[in-house]
Amino acid sequence: MDLHRVDLNLLVVFQHLFNAGRVSTAAAELGVTQPAVSNALTRLRKLFNDELFIRTSRGMLPTPLAQALAEPVAQALDALHGVLNRQVAFSPSTSTKAFQIAMTDIGEIHFLPKLMQALGTRAPGITVSTVRNTAINLGEEMTSGQVDLAVGHLPDLSSAFFQRRLFRQKYVCMFRPGHPLDKPRMSLSDFERAEHVVVVAAGTGHGQVDEFMARTGVHRNIRLRVPHFVALADILHTTNLIATVTEKFAQRSVQHFGLRYVEHPVSLPDIQINLFWHARYHREPASQWMRALLFELFSE
Incomplete structure (x- = not known):
């Protein structure tokens, strides 16, 4: 396929459809009408000679080709976004960002007291919520940005995720x-x-x-x-x-x-405890800062 045939806007629609799973949600996120998204999907299907998304009672489910395209498309758009838009510097002392971190309850016992003590002095406006990695589809939640980071022994996370070892558990x-x-x-x-x-x-x-x-x-x-x-x-x-x-x-x-x-x-x-984050947010300043703090506090 020649790249000159690919409309960048179609790839943006593809990414929103993949993450949202519904035409109506993708349209709302993009600020366009549902017919506009449906028209873009028709063009995408013709371009790739594949249905890409099948309408079911659970929403628009991706075909194998769409699943194969999702990660490289997301990485390409993320890289292009980084080039076209200068990253805004992250100031932890004034930020009011709410982080969501996946961990077990024993992880909460180990990580949260020390983490919240550090945030109290370095970033008093930042808040943290935790979520159980077994209670959600962790990969999808981290891909969409609903969950920022995950801590634990998580061998099922795919190659789309970066990881760094914190310590080993005996x-x-x-x-x-x-x-x-x-x-x-x-x-x-x-x-x-x-x-x-x-x-x-x-x-x-x-x-x-x-x-x-x-x-x-x-x-x-x-x-x-x-x-x-x-x-x-x-x-x-x-x-x-x-x-x-x-x-x-x-x-x-x-x-x-x-x-x-x-x-x-x-x-x-022994069980290895790692910190995970999605490739989409590898260069995102707030994510970088929180990862650095967790490494500083807990890495062995």
């Missing part, structure tokens, strides 16, 4: 002081006989550790399952239950709840 076994297993080392037989509390966290690094133990035949006498970490330290503090947790969470629980932990009797794989 897993340990935690319990209350004075527990019958409160000794320097815990044997596998002790671990299997003990009563466990398990945080059900499918789709996360913690969920993968649970799957690893099940796959390798490690037996656990599970007395309690909970969907989050928020009450875990309180539960361990008042019972004889034990839990498999990250060492960073255990260290915080020792500091605030006086709990104890030992090396895990199962040779569990």
